[in-house]
Amino acid sequence: QSVLTQPPSMSGAPGQWVTISCTGTSSNIGADYDVHWYQQLPGTAPKLLIYANTNRPSGVPVRFSGSKSGASASLAITGLQAEDEADYYCQSYDTSLSGSVFGGGTKLTVL
């Protein structure tokens, strides 16, 4: 059972828009800690996609965007492409656990 809750799977057709949610509690996201997102392509290491809720590292397409409100955060992907098929994880800090916590991951399928 992960501290942060994500839907296990989502899907969308090429060109569509999808949003992946990440729900936390008053000990992590709700305590105003930043949320970060990672993309893990099949068989590879995770890669930072969004940091500090809304920021994209250099090289990440503008199709990826993040937002945060209260104890939840979201990752939006517009104009879905086949290469976006991957696992996506959110991450934050938890004061009760005194460490980083991850969501369980969302497997995105591009139909």
Add this chain to the structure above:
Amino acid sequence: EVQLLESGGRLVQPGGSLRLSCTASGFTFSAHAMSWVRQAPGKGLEWVSTISDGGGRTSYADSVKGRFTISRDTSKNTLFLQMNSLRAEDTAIYYCARVPISFFVSGYFEYWGQGTLVTVAS
């Protein structure tokens, strides 16, 4: 170019010990906190441990506290994870990751290595 290269993973018996290494290049190693994150086969990501840039502060997940020790050798640009009293549930790919400057455990993971597989089984 930032590069992180893990090594040391192998098959080990329950109760055994193992030391993982992560050699860093392409950045000032001493300026960054570093972390270990693991991923059990077919499962999600789990933060394991973080060490501060200077090595004076460490933090561990409850699941490994008292069994694992994180350390670093700045002269060799290398991060370590000493793993003792290994259990079957420690079986995972172990990734080392760089934390941004000015962050410690509340940071995020900017760059990741390719991982090294640890299998705990008899």
